[in-house]
Amino acid sequence: MPRRATIYDVASEAGVSISTVSLALNTPARVSDRTRQRVLQAADSLGYTPKPDAVAKARKGVGRIGVIAPYTSYPSVARRLRGVLHAVGDRPLEVVIFDHPSAARSPSPLLAGLPLTGRLDGLIVVSLPMEDSTAERLTGLGLPVVLVDVSRPGFDSVHTDDAEGGRLVAEHLVERGYGSFGFLGESQESEAYVSPGQLRLAGFRAALDEAGHQLPSEGVHFTEHGLEQATAAAEELLSGPQRPAALFAGDDTLAAGALRAAHTLGLDVPGDLAVAGFDDTELAQALDLTTVRQPLEDSGRAAAELLMQRMGGAPSAVREITLRLELVGRGST
Structure with a gap:
């Protein structure tokens, strides 16, 4: 039986200290x-698995699904997790949660190391x-x-x-008779990717342009x-x-x-200012906020089902599911 790789082997292979590996x-x-x-490359090449996780795997005899998301920052994510847990049900699968502080922060060192440190069968x-x-690493590991x-x-x-969600908001506000517009979004730390917020802004701006309105740079x-x-x-x-006259915010x-x-500025909503959000969280419902409803639980459920099929040996063709958005008009517009 071949000798099991240790943290000392990884340190030697990577040319670093044991503490650095840790x-x-x-x-x-x-x-x-x-x-x-x-x-990570050294650990992968040696087939290294941290011992506690290997022991846990043998003891539990169950599969392990990791879910990494910005739980502590976005209320919508908890509803996606609810859908994941509903899909897993009573199957012999352990769902492990990993929190990442922000969807606007990239790259994620935590995400890069998860397959190894989390001992996962799916992610x-x-x-x-x-x-x-x-x-490339996830693909190479076959996870x-x-x-x-x-x-x-x-x-x-x-x-x-x-982008379609942003268009829905623009069309709604134009139909309601508003003539000047603003956008409030989350700052993005990296320009190496296009975030959902950027896509919502792009769709919002494009639909306004088509309706003969402008979204000025000072309004973003x-x-x-x-x-x-x-x-x-x-x-x-403001x-x-x-x-x-109308403001679209990137989420609720x-x-x-x-x-x-x-409220602080003494502006009447929607008389002086219309406000629309995105997600349709419980917060939006409580605030009577016009928003774009995402099928949050459905997205988590669909993702878990796709993953379990893949873990069970589903065909290798990549599958993509696009879920429908819906504009929910309330008192804020």
């Missing part, structure tokens, strides 16, 4: 991308972009992967047409994700000399910040 596998943000890649990636080196809310050639995916503001940050950004946007949390800013 950092690369357990707290990857603390090492450089170059070092992390060298350690669902929600709302996170994937750098080329990570995609079944399904993407949700994003798509990439060579990977199964479940997503919606974000970006901010870190969060209610406080969105409120501050919206106050700045305090300018060219205040828009950002829209909630816009509503809060409007």
